[in-house]
Amino acid sequence: MRDKILEATAAMLVEHGTQASMARIASRAGVATGSLYNHFENKDVLIRAVYDNLARVVEENLVVGDDPETDAPDRLARYIDNQISFFWAEPEQASLFEYLSNVPLLPAEEVLSSFERTSQFIRDLLIELQADGWLIEGDVSVMGGFIGGAIRNTLKWQRTLGAELTDAKRDQLREMCLKALRRDQ
The missing domain is CATH 1.10.357.10 (Tetracycline Repressor, domain 2)
Structure with missing residues (x-):
């Protein structure tokens, strides 16, 4: 799941910059927004990852x-x-x-x-x-x-x-x- 989230975040960054919300990233990764927060506490942590x-x-x-x-x-x-x-x-x-x-x-x-x-x-x-x-x-x-x-x-x-x-x-x-x-x- 972590890899799917990172892949989705990378794609969203290239397409939309930091404007992509955590909810949109979660949707792109095919996971619930809550699941995304289980792996990454916020967008800054996700971007570092x-x-x-x-x-x-x-x-x-x-x-x-x-x-x-x-x-x-x-x-x-x-x-x-x-x-x-x-x-x-x-x-x-x-x-x-x-x-x-x-x-x-x-x-x-x-x-x-x-x-x-x-x-x-x-x-x-x-x-x-x-x-x-x-x-x-x-x-x-x-x-x-x-x-x-x-x-x-x-x-x-x-x-x-x-x-x-x-x-x-x-x-x-x-x-x-x-x-x-x-x-x-």
Whole structure:
């Protein structure tokens, strides 16, 4: 029931922002309003749970298959491939991520806290690549944001245009991200 409520809340946030009432969220989830309050005491708690749930799903999908024994450039390519696959296969999650990024409903510290593990993963990986001389100089948090933003925005427009995401386009998107960050072009 909790998952149904979170899914309904995420959809309602993207469609209606915070204007959706708890009763409308409950109706969308197919549960009684009282049941919704049994899981979440108010809308603020529910919105925090949506952020935390999205952060968990993003982490599970972007860091999946990571092997610290693998060369760092291959790990970065896998992370990029995972982002492309996840945000293409899950348009609702991509829309929610974009909405919550553009219209933050929580203080920045809480949002950063929710996504800390995924952010730390990519920061650590980029720091390792920088130390090895593979990565350009600069702020790795900017680079991590660049990768995610480039991928999500490109996929959003491909989807809007009704385009297919072919293997060639996946390869092109991965290579563009890697070339933008690689020191030796």
